[in-house]
Amino acid sequence: MATTQAAAEAALPSEPGAPIGGGVEREFTVKARSQRQQIVRRFVRNKVGMTGLVVFVLLLAFGFLGPLLYTTDYATQNSGAQSVPPGSQGYPLGSDAIGRDLLAGLMQGVQRSMLIVLLFVVIALPLGLLVGALAGYFGRWVDSVLMRFVDLILTVPLLVVLIVVASNFPSSRTPLGVGIILGLFGWLDLARIVRSQFLSLREKEYVEAAHALGASNSRIIFKHLIPNALGSLIVWTTLAAATAIILEASLTYLGFGVNGANQTSLGRLVSDGVQATTTRPWLFYFPGITLLVIVLSINLIGDGIRDAFDPSNRRVRA
């Protein structure tokens, strides 16, 4: 705010009567920064958030570029090297009970988990945005109906709803299926957040002005309200992505996630490894730590973005 004001003043001549922009030497040159630039700057200067981003990018590179360098295929089973410890027989991180390479498995697991997160966000974000926007913008009975519906679904633990739904579709034990199911039920808290944002934003003067100029409802929602609620949306997306990874792991552990034959995800690797805590610790620690680091880095990015959007640091995830 202050910078833009200063910039506006700087554009005026420093002495009355002097020609504008006529090569006057100014003592202070102030460059205007848009809101977006300020947010990006705040994020880039946030050490914790940037650490998260760097770690996350490294993990993405590990998952997606790694297979180009390390060409062993995870699906290859080697009956001659079952459960070998890390570093032996050419397995850098060891192998599992049927002789599959754990390092290749981790790379594939990161890929699949990212697919799940992507599906989850692509489905849940528009759904939650739509429901929350309708409820918050139109208010009255639309609000009551939609929000009571959301409240009702929330009376049952999300994990259990997911289990019951997933039990209906035995063919959905793939990353694709799990991502879709997570997305279809993961938008409830987003709807609440968007609604409360819209409730306060729609009372603002600029919305009234847009109304007075004859803007349609959809124009107000898409051009005025959503851009102003963007901060909450981005923060929700990152934090919910981290939750989605953990939920997938939990579902898989209970047998309702990525449990199909020849299906991989980080959650699958972790829940398989839990059986081998002492006997084959590499199967337990490597996937678990990879998952921990990926979720941690996403959470740190999310918190960094939240601080960048809202430096007063009032909003905290519950």
Added chain:
Amino acid sequence: MFFFTIRRVIASVFVLLASSFLVFALCAASFDPLSKYYTQNPRPPESFFENLREQLGLNDNFFVRYWNWLSGALTGNFGETINGTPVSEQLGGRLLVTGRMILLAIIIAVVLAVVVGVVGAVRQYKPSDYAFTFLAYLLIALPTFWFAAILKEFVAGGVNDVFGKQVLFTIGEETPGLSLYASGWELWSDRLGHLVLPTVSLALLSFAAWSRFQRSAMLDVLGSDYMRLARAKGLPYRRVVMKHGLRNALIPLTTVVALGIGTLFGGAVITEQVFVWHGMGEYLIQNGIGQNDINVVLGWLLVSAVFVVVFNLVADVLYAVLDPRIRLS
């Protein structure tokens, strides 16, 4: 206050009714009690299925089925499992098993979250604050079952070595068969030994998020004008933080805790699976979903919905008690 409570109770009853309808619709669409006969070889004749459908009332209209189930559930009769035993008896016993874990976990998590949150806020940016923040982030990023496996591996082994005998147990909710002959202290100390690790693993995961929340609520309060005023008029620091600060900072946490009950119920399913408890979670996964038993799942979901709604109600009332400014009308 009285009328406020009454009105909230009545509203909660309606929420529960609507919730039970939703739950019934979900389960009726998901489970077929006859599915175990479809795969039987040789397949039973069609008349057998017709008889069963008639007997179980599956031919009735959806709303009739709902009404039959609901009227039973209201009188405490949740119907029978597919093996013919009443659900309500089994559910009651298992609720006691899981309930003691969840209740204890809530207490531990809330107390720890308040203490750690307040310490973190009062000593902001000191080493202890950073340590707790780091711990909270770590716990938030862990899957329940992985964390529980670590507890089983290191904490249980370590503690048992220190005492030289088995103090903490990692399997089951009590030593099998002990309740047949033991009672009193012997039985409950055994149960306590079984209770510690599952409760800790369940509590710590909720505690992590709640402590972050409590910390920021406390920071908000510490920066407010009335705190400075209270200090300026000469109240001791401790008293200002505890009476003026903490009481106000607890208000947001009540809502968060009440909304977290559902998550805890879901988390308990996983914890029970890890520690092989014979509680609600196992009942849901094995007896309910595993055997396509609609009445078991319905009973489970209704019980969890009752818990969630009751805790929301308690949070609303507590909210009004803690913050007299809340308008009750």
